[in-house]
Amino acid sequence: MGRQPTAERGARLLERVLAGVPSGENPLRHVRELPRRPATSVPWPEWVPEALRSSFGRCGVSAPWAHQVEAAEHAWAGRHVVLATGTSSGKSLAYQVPVLSRLAADPRATALYLSPTKALAADQLRALNALCDPDVRPATFDGDTPLAERDWVRAHSRWVFTNPDMLHRGILPAHAKWAQFFRRLTHVVVDECHGYRGVFGSHVALLMRRLRRVANRYGSDPVFVLASATVSDPAGSATRLSGVPCEAVTEDRSPQGARTVALWEPPLLPELAGENGAPVRRSAGAETARILTDLVVEGARTLAFVRSRRGAELTALSARHALSQVDPSLPARVAAYRAGFLPEERRALEKALVEGTLLGVASTNALELGVDIAGLDAVVVAGYPGTLASFWQQAGRAGRAGDSALVVFVARDDPLDTYLVHNPSAVLDKPVEATVIDPSNPYVLAPQLACAAAELPLTEACLPAFGPPAAVRRVVEDLVSDGVLRRRPTGWFWTSRDRPHPGVDIRGSGGEQVAVVEGDSGRMLGTVDGGSSFTTVHPGAVYLHQGTSYVVDELDLESGLALVHREDPEWSTQPREVVDISVLSTESRREFAGEVSVCLGEVAVTSHVVGYLRRLPSGEVLDQVPLDLPEQTLTTRAVWYTLSASSLAEAGLAKSEVPGALHAAEHAAIGLLPLFATCDRWDIGGVSTALHADTGEATVFVHDGHPGGAGFADRGHAALVPWLTATRDAIAACECPAGCPSCVQSPKCGNGNEPLNKAGAVAVLDAVLGAVAAQQPAA
Known part of the structure; x- marks a missing residue:
């Protein structure tokens, strides 16, 4: 179990994983070797204090990399900047250097750090404590901070580490208590900013405007330093945020x-039948657990x-079980990590990861962002992360x-993952997407303006910062009407x-969080959000916590308890779920050849959780329970197309x-x-119908899953x-004869994936694409 030479380790680990594949199976679809990249170091800028250079030296940094200094120079000069580079590229140093240099130059200056997760903030704080002067007194201010410590943080910390949730609920509403901090605020660091997308990103964008407004009220104008993964148009994305x-x-x-990158498709299991007799693949979770076992x-x-x-829990549980057959000491070195754990559980797991006590970890994306876990030999990505x-x-x-290291992407049994493993360039060569946010969404803008007004009265001068003037004024007038x-005379007051x-x-x-509580003991196991509670903790649902299974007896939304x-x-x-949809307004309609139309607009979506499937780990369906x-009704945005008879x-x-052709195309x-x-x-979600009441034709809708929309339907x-x-x-390339989860079946279909017509879906899409290609849209 010793380490092989690093130059070959990734490829050798893949050989070992392949050696464990059962005879007759061939899950490997593509292998790409990504070459090593050498570093380019540069001298420290002259303005960096000698004491800070020495601190970095003690932490192993003798000279910074070129991109770190370029970003730091912008921030030091007072220019807002985004550093958009890959994982482990040292983005932290790029903001630590200008901020700590400014805090050293001005003993009263303060700084604010924002991260989307508590784990990342805790990790960055640990790193900063090894670098900064004791006078900086960096501290965390989040939901886990004991009440007794919060007054001390407000009064004494010069660099506060928090998250958007606490900034929104705990800091900005109480800005008078933070007056001293805001008065001297020089920098705001927004870490992993590419994670702010959709509705969350739209809220955070408006939260940043509220933050700047409060800072300006106390006489400061902080420099924003943003750190991002490699994304398209990072300057535009950072500016919008x-x-x-x-x-x-x-x-x-x-x-x-x-790095050796392997694209992996679990095999079909001919001895098993899925829903409606469709072929079943070995699940990505089961395949990932096997690969994790071999690597450990x-x-x-x-x-x-x-x-x-749940998937993280099951993967860790399966790997521990398999490892117990090999070496009794190994199961204890595998764990699950996910949001919803209690704070002390998260901290213990993070510590074990950093110290190397754990060899294998099955995690949700809670560990995707930033937490510094050095020396990983392999990453397994179970399903495309979106x-x-x-x-x-x-x-x-x-x-x-x-x-050198190994990356294995294991495809789930769905159309997107199947498409990606059969089209490697779509994942390995395609530019990274620009983030999608829509701060002008009235369902986001209205509550944010309400919060802003409660913090400081709204004025004519501040409204343009919140978005297009007409949209902002319309929302303000609605709030007045309400x-x-x-x-x-001086503005709008709460x-x-x-x-x-x-x-x-x-x-x-x-909605509010629902607490998951063990009925016999009264012990709280975790939380789920109210909006997803009907699908995650409905009566009869199996709920996993730390590898232990629980079954839900009762869901009480009024009390917030499961x-x-x-x-x-x-x-x-x-x-x-069963879903119905009605068109409220059509913003755009394009006609093609008089046979096909493509529309964008506002819709009302009514959803109803009607039951649940009980499914074995193999993928086999036992039954459906009503x-x-x-x-639940949702007003949102949708893109839809219609076809004439x-x-x-x-x-x-x-x-x-x-009906089956449209349904399959929708899925x-x-x-x-x-x-x-x-x-x-x-x-996102969708609805298809052979004759829709609002369009009068066969129609396929795809809609956003958030009130007011999140920009996804617009992008489609x-x-x-x-x-x-x-x-x-993707449908045409699938090897199944009549439809399966890899092409046209959906895991959340409320109609039991019936009817579905795989060949008909190809015909429908050919008809739409043919009409669009044949004619430019009519005026």
Whole structure:
């Protein structure tokens, strides 16, 4: 179990993993060797204090890399800047140097650090404590900070580490208590800023405007320093997020070890039948657990990224079980890591990771961002994480010390993952997406303006910072009509005694948290957001915590409680939703050849969780259990296309085949949209019908899953042809005879994946693409 020479380690680890593949299986679809990259170091800038250079020297940094100094020079000179380079490229030093230099030059200056996760903030604080002068007194101020310590942080810390949630709920509403801090605020660091996308990103963009407004009120005008993964248009993305024009530094001059990247597709299991008799592949989670087991046996420090909390738990559990058959000492060196753990559990796992006590970790994307885990030999990505930026962030965890390493991307049984492993250039050669945010979404803008008004009265002068003047004024007038704002000669004032902040969910997760509580003991196991509770902790759902299974007895949304009991069933549960949709307004309509139309607009989506499947680990479905839960209605944005009866007939589809063809095309399109918009399959939804009441024709809708929209449907509308072309190609290339989860079946279909017509879906998409290609849109 000793380490092989680093130059060959990635390839050798892949050989060992392949050696464990059962005879007759061939899951490897593509291998790419990514070459090593040498470093380019430069001297320290003259303005960096000697004491700070010595501190970095003691931490092993004798000279900075070129991109670190370029970004630091911008920040020191007072220019807002974004550093957009790869994982392990030393982005932290690029903001630590100018901020600590400024804090040393001005003993009263302060700085604010924002990260999307508590784990990242805790890791960055640990690193900073080894660098800074004791007078800086860096401290965390988040939901885990004991109440007794919060007054001390406000009064004494000169560099506060927090997250957007606490900035929104705890700092800005109480800005008077932070007056001393805001008065001398020189820098705001926004770490891992590419993670702020969709509804969450839109809220954070407006939160940044609120922060600047409060800082200006106390006489400061801080410089924004943003750190990002490699993304398209980093300057534009950072400017939209921060609200200030940003310079971009993008050329990565850090060393990168060679990496072996393998694209892996689990095999079909002919002895098993899935829903409606469809073929079943071995699950990505089961395959990842097997790969993780082989790598841990080899002594390789491995991080497996799994898409869900439950998946992380199951992967770690399966790997521990398999390792117990090999070496009794190894199961204890594998663990799961996910959001929802209690703070002390997270801290213990982070410490074990850093110290190397753990060899294998199955994690949600909670460990994707920033936490410094050096020396990883391998990363396994179980399922496409939704964006190329996230994929490369996760892959970049391998070889962080400059060694050769292995990255394995294991495809889930869905259309997007299947497309990617069969089209390697789409994941390995394609530019990373620009982040999608829409701060002008009225469902985001209205609560943010309410919070801003409660902090400081709104004025004519401040409104343009929040977005397009007409949209902002319209929302302000609505708030006045609702009675929460009052117009006075000097501006708009908040009228209520109660602050709006607690009721504003900036993560767009859909309501207050639901506590998961063990009924017998009263022990709280974790939390889930209210919006997803119907699908995650409905009665009968199997809930995993730290490798232990629980079954939900009762979901009480009024009390915010899900009561569970210990049980270890052999199945997992998967919710089923029925969805209906109505068109509220059509913003854009393009006609093609009089046979096809493509539209964008506002819709009302009514969803109803009607039951859940009980599914064995193999993928085999045992049964469907009905549920009686209330309907939920969502007003959001959608892109949709319609086809005339004559175009469907010309495509060779009989009337009886049309519902299944549209349904299959809808499922596959939802699966492929994340390739063109920075979203996840679970951020969007869809509806198809052979005759829709509002359009009068066969229609396929794909809609955003957040109130008011998150920009995803708009991106699909703009990228319609490449999106539907990739969808068509993914369906046609699938090896199954009549449809399966890799092409047209959906894991969340409320109609039991019926009816579905795989060949008909190709015909529908050919008809749409053919009409678009044949004629430019009519005026």
